[in-house]
Amino acid sequence: PTLAYDHSNIFARILRGEIPAKKVYEDDFALAFHDIAPQAPVHVLVIPKGAYVSWDDFSAHAPAEEIAGFIRAVGHVAREQGLVAPGYRLLANVGMDGGQEVPHLHVHLFGGKPLGRMIA
Ligand code: 5GP
Numbered sequence: 001p002t003l004a005y006d007h008s009n010i011f012a013r014i015l016r017g018e019i020p021a022k023k024v025y026e027d028d029f030a031l032a033f034h035d036i037a038p039q040a041p042v043h044v045l046v047i048p049k050g051a052y053v054s055w056d057d058f059s060a061h062a063p064a065e066e067i068a069g070f071i072r073a074v075g076h077v078a079r080e081q082g083l084v085a086p087g088y089r090l091l092a093n094v095g096m097d098g099g100q101e102v103p104h105l106h107v108h109l110f111g112g113k114p115l116g117r118m119i120a
Contacts, residue, residue, distance in 0.1 A: 003053045003054070003056075003057045004053075005051045005052070005053055005057075005103070005104075006053075006103055007051065009102055009103050009104050010102055010104075011045075011047050011102050011104035011106060012051070012104055014031070014033065014047075015031060015047070015049060015104075021033035021034070022034040024044055024077060024080070024081070025046075025073065025076065025077045025080060027069070027073055027076075028049070028069060029048060029049055029050075029065075029066055029069025029070050029072070029073055030046055030047065030048055030049060030069065030070050030073030030074070031046075031047055031049060032044050032045065032046040032047075032073065032077045032109075033045055035108070039110065040110040040111060040112055040113060040115065041111070041112025041113050042081050042083060042088070042109065042110065042111040042112040043108065043109070043110055044077055044081065044108075044109040045106045045107070045108060045109070046070070046073060046074045046077055046106065046107045046109060047104055047105060047106045047107075048062070048066060048069075048070045048105055050062060050066055051104070052104065052105045053103050053104065053105065054092075054094045054095065054100060054103070054105050055092045055094050055105055055107075056094055056095070057105065058070070058105045074090065074107055074109065077109060078090075078109055078111070081109070081111065083109070083111040083112070086111065086112075087111070088109060088110060088111035088115075089108075089109075089110040089111065089115050089118075090107055090108065090109060090110075091107070091108040091110065092105070092106070092107050092108070093108075
């Protein structure tokens with residue numbers, strides 16, 4: 001891989017069960033858990049089980065099966081959280097300008113209220 005993955009990052013530690021998380025879904029490809037500092041009534045993070053730094057790393061390097069499994073899992077969590085009818089927002093921060101703080105790919109799933117327009 002072109003990007004070095006830091007196996008000590010906080011989400012790697014959650015995946016290894018070294019620190020707790022409020023899990024909402026898990027399968028072979030993904031783990032979903034509540035964000036520790038929720039910015040909406042529903043704020044869930046969905047992460048792939050593989051060691052990928054970011055959306056860029058994942059989209060470039062993950063096997064197709066892992067990409068499909070992860071995307072399926074994101075959709076599953078949104079449905080399971082009851083967000084499909086009211087609607088929801090997905091967000092992935094990438095790198096410094098994107099404001100990414102944790103160097104393991106995570107997709108934010110926001111919902112539970114009208115979210116307004118996206119701020120760029
Ligand atoms: P980023 O800015 O990297 O896209 O978002 C990182 C997110 O991870 C933030 O929303 C932050 O609140 C959340 N977060 C950071 N540390 C932890 C943690 O230990 N547990 C959980 N559940 N969420 C965390």
